[in-house]
Amino acid sequence: MIRAIKGTRDILPPASAVWNEVEQAARRVFGGFNYQEIRTPIFEETALFARGVGEETDIVSKEMYTFEDRDGSSLTLRPENTASVIRAFIEHRMDQIPGLKKLFYIGPMFRRERPQKGRYRQFSQIGAEAIGSDFPGVDAEVIEMVAALLDACGVKGSRLLINSVGDPESRARYVAKLKEDLAPHIEALSPDSQRRATTNPLRVLDSKAEQDQPIVEKLPSIHDFLTDACRDHFAAVRRYLDDRGIAYEVTPRLVRGLDYYTHTTFEFLHGALGAQNAICGGGRYNGLAESLGSKVAAPGIGFSIGEDRLVMAVEEARGGIAASALRLFIAPMSDEAFRKGAVLAGAVRAAGASVEVGPPAKLKRLMELANKAGAAYTLLIGEDELAKGQYVLKTMSSGDQSHVNESELVERLRA
Numbered sequence: 001m002i003r004a005i006k007g008t009r010d011i012l013p014p015a016s017a018v019w020n021e022v023e024q025a026a027r028r029v030f031g032g033f034n035y036q037e038i039r040t041p042i043f044e045e046t047a048l049f050a051r052g053v054g055e056e057t058d059i060v061s062k063e064m065y066t067f068e069d070r071d072g073s074s075l076t077l078r079p080e081n082t083a084s085v086i087r088a089f090i091e092h093r094m095d096q097i098p099g100l101k102k103l104f105y106i107g108p109m110f111r112r113e114r115p116q117k118g119r120y121r122q123f124s125q126i127g128a129e130a131i132g133s134d135f136p137g138v139d140a141e142v143i144e145m146v147a148a149l150l151d152a153c154g155v156k157g158s159r160l161l162i163n164s165v166g167d168p169e170s171r172a173r174y175v176a177k178l179k180e181d182l183a184p185h186i187e188a189l190s191p192d193s194q195r196r197a198t199t200n201p202l203r204v205l206d207s208k209a210e211q212d213q214p215i216v217e218k219l220p221s222i223h224d225f226l227t228d229a230c231r232d233h234f235a236a237v238r239r240y241l242d243d244r245g246i247a248y249e250v251t252p253r254l255v256r257g258l259d260y261y262t263h264t265t266f267e268f269l270h271g272a273l274g275a276q277n278a279i280c281g282g283g284r285y286n287g288l289a290e291s292l293g294s295k296v297a298a299p300g301i302g303f304s305i306g307e308d309r310l311v312m313a314v315e316e317a318r319g320g321i322a323a324s325a326l327r328l329f330i331a332p333m334s335d336e337a338f339r340k341g342a343v344l345a346g347a348v349r350a351a352g353a354s355v356e357v358g359p360p361a362k363l364k365r366l367m368e369l370a371n372k373a374g375a376a377y378t379l380l381i382g383e384d385e386l387a388k389g390q391y392v393l394k395t396m397s398s399g400d401q402s403h404v405n406e407s408e409l410v411e412r413l414r415a
């Protein structure tokens, strides 16, 4: 038997309805903030991610699905979408459109991680990017938009962590200091951190390895290395969050796993998710466009919500997945009744309700089918009903029955 590939999943009904709901909520909430949708390809030149996300990151160095095309070029299934959005921004000269560019996306990403609950090799992100401003008010609005979406989805009790990783100048000084401070402890670090201590020492900060903790705890905070301008930017972001009544925890070790970040970084954590508890990650990336070949500066900030994790949180908040939304089951007791039923179904569907037409069968069998389908109402069509044009409409929850003609039926079931 052929099975789905490890780390990939089929999203089956009724869970798929929850996916549609969160996507609709995202479109509604993002629309309210004047964001428009962008759809970029699922594969890109490998160099885009190597340069955008960073050669030394886990994503690029060990998690990408990279393959050689028939013409020898190296292609990669997108592990994230910010680099692609900026590529499209540059390619289509979107810098020439006046004002802030506010774009959102929903779609699959691919990372070859070790699969576990909430972590997949194909997963979906709902993300947004605001490009063309370094005003800290944009940072606060982007964060507010995530909070608004979580709220719209009924997800409560998430924690917002924020940090500033400064500009390249402050970070270079911090990285140099980290290398210096880590050097005497190399032997005591976990294998991953030993490697990172030289290649990407910022990543040592969010090591989860037990043996690294005593060393990591003594490392200096990036906040001691921020320039005045970086500090001012971060203070303004916090002030604008305060204005919005959004609670946050300043977390100096929140450096995030992608190299393009400058200034603000943030994450939303959610308790119901277990080990993979980051429901959203984001931050500012002021130099990314230039590093991808843009001649003009295009400072930006954005986020990606892990849709798989958002759906889990929604299901948890609801205590399970809602049952079928079927409104009407039509129960025809003969072939002639089935043909009439199909016509009636068309009229009820046109009024916005969902309808299932059963096969011609005996009453007992039809009622079994109606119960299994979870319909709110069942319409019985027998010989008498056909002759009079009056059908029996049964409310399944109470068992109440009434006689309705076609137009009464449509009115009763209008969504």
Ligand code: HAM
Binding pocket: 079, 080, 081, 082, 111, 113, 118, 119, 120, 121, 122, 123, 124, 125, 127, 128, 129, 257, 258, 278, 279, 280, 281, 282, 283, 284, 285, 301, 302, 303, 304, 305, 306, 307, 308, 309
């Ligand atoms: P990221 O932190 O790598 O950031 O991913 C964002 C979110 O995607 C995570 O918080 C998580 O919810 C979800 N996610 C990541 N990997 C997996 C996985 N293997 N399985 C399930 N969910 C996963 C980014 O991707 C940046 N592009 C965010 C951003 C946008 N920064 C600026 N703009």
